[in-house]
Amino acid sequence: MTTTEAAHTGLHADHPLTPLSADEIRAVKTVLTDAGLVGDSVRFVYVALDEPHKSMVQGFTPGDLIERRARVLLLDRATGAGTDHIVSVTNGEIASSASIDSATQGQVPILDEEFADIEEYLLGSVEWVAAMERRAIDPAKVRAVPLSAGVFGHDDEVGRRIVRVLAFHQDDAVDLPWAHPIDGVNAYVDLVARQVVQVIDDVVLPVPVERGEWNAAPHAAPIRADLKPIEITQPEGPSFTVDGTEITWANWNFRFGFDVREGLTLHQLSFDDNGVRRPVIYRASIAEMVVPYADPSPVRYWQNYFDQGEYLFGRYTNSLELGCDCLGEIHYFDVTAADEHGDPKVLRNAICLHEEDYGVLWKHTDTFNGMSETRRSRRLVISFFLTIGNYDYGFYWYLYLDGTVELEAKATGVVFPSAYRGPGGFATEVAPGLGAPFHQHLFSARLDMAVDGDVNTVSEVDAVRVPVGPDNPWGNAFRAQKTTLLTESQAQRVADNRKARTWHITNPTKQNRLGQDVGYALHPEGQPVLLADDASSIAARAAFATKNLWVTPYDPAQRYPAGDLVNQHPGQAGLPAFVAGNRNIDAQDIVVWHTFGLTHFPRPEDWPVMPVDYAGFKLKPVGFFDRNPALGVPTGTTTHCCADPADHA
Structure with a gap:
C-alpha cells in the first residue's frame, strides 16, 4: 500500500x-x-x-x-x-x-465560513428566539442547518445572497440532532447583511425525542461475533501501474483528475487492442446532482439541493481508511485543493485505486468437443467518498476485462428528517414521530465520447415486436429498432425499460471485420427522471434531470448541465441553453449527458443510518471489438481453480 x-x-x-x-x-x-x-x-x-x-x-x-x-x-x-x-x-x-450579476446569473457557491456563522445570526433574531420559546426549546441547544434557497418568485430576494435554515435539537454533545427536527418553522438569512430577514412559523409540531445515534440505547444492536475475517491479498502486488496521474491496467489506460466541484474525473480512457491504443472516452465526470424533496409544506417546499453547483461537494471528500473504505492492495492518492483563503490544503487518501475479483467472466462446458473452460473476471476500481450534510456519497468507476465501463454511485448516511404528520403525507415514519420525506437523488454524467476517434453518432435502439404477417406467420419475431439521433432536439430522450432501450455511440468512419460501425452502448438503469411538476421552479433549474439523455457537440465552455452558477439561478441554464440552437450531432465530436439516480421512499430500515443504495449506468462495447476481447485471460492466477476437499477434512 x-x-x-x-x-x-x-x-x-x-x-x-x-x-x-x-x-x-x-x-x-x-x-x-x-x-x-x-x-x-x-x-x-x-x-x-x-x-x-x-x-x-x-x-x-x-x-x-x-x-x-x-x-x-x-x-x-x-x-x-x-x-x-x-x-x-x-x-x-x-x-x-x-x-x-447575481440577479440574472446566480450566486457563487456557498462558503463553509458562511454556514458556520448562521447560529450566531439566529440567536440575534428576536423572532427566532420567540419561535423556540413557543416550543419550550432552549435556543442554545438548536443546531442550524442552512440550505440553498433556490428561486421561488420572491421579489425581495432577487440579487440578495439568501439561505433558508431548518433547525434540529441537540440535547448533549453526542446526541444526533437529525433525530430531533424542530419542524414547522424556518428562517431566511441574508448572508451579506448577516441577519435573519424572515421567520416562517407555520405550526408547532412535536419534536421527536428518541435518540438517533446508531448505538444509542435502548435499540443498540450488539456487535456480531460470528463473522470471520475476509482477507484479500495479492502476494505479487497489484496488476496496475501508476505514473503520476496516468494509470495502466490490463488493456486499459487513462488519466485521472480531481475538481472540487465535480470530484473525481477520468481522462483519455483507451483500450489497447492488439497493440493499438483505441480511445473510448475523452473525459468522464459526474457534472451535477440534485436532490429534490416532495414535502410541499410552507417551511419545506424549497428543499432542492444541487450538491455540486451550490456546495462544491468535492471539498467534503473523506480521507479513506484501509479495511473500512477499501480492501486489498490499495493505492491511495492525495488531492491538493485551495481553501477559502486561497491557500493549498491536502485531502489525504482522497482517491482509492484497487482491483477486485468479480466472479465468472466467461464459461462453457461442451458435450461435443469436451471443452470445459472457465475464466474469472476482475475489475479495476477508482473511487472517492464524500460527506455533505446528512448524506454520504461514494462514486466508483469500474473498468472490466471485457471492455465494459461502469459508474456506480453509492448513497448512504442519514436521511434528512422531518416531523411525521401522519399517513397520506409526503414522508415515511422511520421512528416514533420522525418522518423521512420522499425525495430523489439525480445525477448527471458528462461523457465526452471518443469512440475510436472524435467522429461519433448516437442511435436509440429499442426492442420491438414484429406483427404477425407474411414475414412472421407464427408471431414469434422481434427485432432491434435503431433510430439515429441527428440533432440536439431529437436527442432529448427518456429511458424505457419496457423496450430494453439503449443508446449506441458509434463511429461511422471505423468498422469492425464484419463491416459494422464500431461502437459502445449506454445502458441506462431506467429509473424515473425528475418527478416535480413541469411548471415547478426545480424543473426549470434542474432541467437536465427531466431527460435521461442529451447530446451536444463538444464545446469546452459547456461543462455543467445546470449552468456555471447554480446557486439562486432562476433556471433554464446549462443544457436547455446549450441545445437551443438545435445543432447537428450526427458524425460529430459529441458529448453525451446521462441523467440517472434514485427515487427514495424511505423505509424504517433506512434509520438511523441508511444502508448503501445504488445507482449508475454501464457503457458496453457493441461491435467495438471483432470478438470477445477477454479470451486471453488466463485460467487462474492462483495455484488452483477449485478447493481441494482435503482442505476441509
Whole structure:
C-alpha cells in the first residue's frame, strides 16, 4: 500500500491535465492579491485547473511547453459581489475577469465560513428566539442547518445572497440532532447583511425525542461475533501501474483528475487492442446532482439541493481508511485543493485505486468437443467518498476485462428528517414521530465520447415486436429498432425499460471485420427522471434531470448541465441553453449527458443510518471489438481453480 500526492510539485506540470499543485495554487493567490482583488473580506470560492482545449491535449507530447491556467471564483463577503477570473500561472497574470450579476446569473457557491456563522445570526433574531420559546426549546441547544434557497418568485430576494435554515435539537454533545427536527418553522438569512430577514412559523409540531445515534440505547444492536475475517491479498502486488496521474491496467489506460466541484474525473480512457491504443472516452465526470424533496409544506417546499453547483461537494471528500473504505492492495492518492483563503490544503487518501475479483467472466462446458473452460473476471476500481450534510456519497468507476465501463454511485448516511404528520403525507415514519420525506437523488454524467476517434453518432435502439404477417406467420419475431439521433432536439430522450432501450455511440468512419460501425452502448438503469411538476421552479433549474439523455457537440465552455452558477439561478441554464440552437450531432465530436439516480421512499430500515443504495449506468462495447476481447485471460492466477476437499477434512 502506498500513498502518493496526485498533484505534481513545482510549477512545471508533466501533462496539460495534471491538477493544480500547491505551488500553483499559491501562485494563483499571489497574482490575484497583487492585482488588488484579495482584501480582508474576499474569499476564494472555487480554484481549479482551467483545462485546455481538447485539441491541445490530444496534440501534446512530453516536453511540450504548457500554459497552465486556473479558474477562480471570488466572493466579497462584505458586499456579496462575485467575480470570475482566469489566471495564467505560467505568465503570472490575469487572463480574464468578469463581474457576476447575481440577479440574472446566480450566486457563487456557498462558503463553509458562511454556514458556520448562521447560529450566531439566529440567536440575534428576536423572532427566532420567540419561535423556540413557543416550543419550550432552549435556543442554545438548536443546531442550524442552512440550505440553498433556490428561486421561488420572491421579489425581495432577487440579487440578495439568501439561505433558508431548518433547525434540529441537540440535547448533549453526542446526541444526533437529525433525530430531533424542530419542524414547522424556518428562517431566511441574508448572508451579506448577516441577519435573519424572515421567520416562517407555520405550526408547532412535536419534536421527536428518541435518540438517533446508531448505538444509542435502548435499540443498540450488539456487535456480531460470528463473522470471520475476509482477507484479500495479492502476494505479487497489484496488476496496475501508476505514473503520476496516468494509470495502466490490463488493456486499459487513462488519466485521472480531481475538481472540487465535480470530484473525481477520468481522462483519455483507451483500450489497447492488439497493440493499438483505441480511445473510448475523452473525459468522464459526474457534472451535477440534485436532490429534490416532495414535502410541499410552507417551511419545506424549497428543499432542492444541487450538491455540486451550490456546495462544491468535492471539498467534503473523506480521507479513506484501509479495511473500512477499501480492501486489498490499495493505492491511495492525495488531492491538493485551495481553501477559502486561497491557500493549498491536502485531502489525504482522497482517491482509492484497487482491483477486485468479480466472479465468472466467461464459461462453457461442451458435450461435443469436451471443452470445459472457465475464466474469472476482475475489475479495476477508482473511487472517492464524500460527506455533505446528512448524506454520504461514494462514486466508483469500474473498468472490466471485457471492455465494459461502469459508474456506480453509492448513497448512504442519514436521511434528512422531518416531523411525521401522519399517513397520506409526503414522508415515511422511520421512528416514533420522525418522518423521512420522499425525495430523489439525480445525477448527471458528462461523457465526452471518443469512440475510436472524435467522429461519433448516437442511435436509440429499442426492442420491438414484429406483427404477425407474411414475414412472421407464427408471431414469434422481434427485432432491434435503431433510430439515429441527428440533432440536439431529437436527442432529448427518456429511458424505457419496457423496450430494453439503449443508446449506441458509434463511429461511422471505423468498422469492425464484419463491416459494422464500431461502437459502445449506454445502458441506462431506467429509473424515473425528475418527478416535480413541469411548471415547478426545480424543473426549470434542474432541467437536465427531466431527460435521461442529451447530446451536444463538444464545446469546452459547456461543462455543467445546470449552468456555471447554480446557486439562486432562476433556471433554464446549462443544457436547455446549450441545445437551443438545435445543432447537428450526427458524425460529430459529441458529448453525451446521462441523467440517472434514485427515487427514495424511505423505509424504517433506512434509520438511523441508511444502508448503501445504488445507482449508475454501464457503457458496453457493441461491435467495438471483432470478438470477445477477454479470451486471453488466463485460467487462474492462483495455484488452483477449485478447493481441494482435503482442505476441509
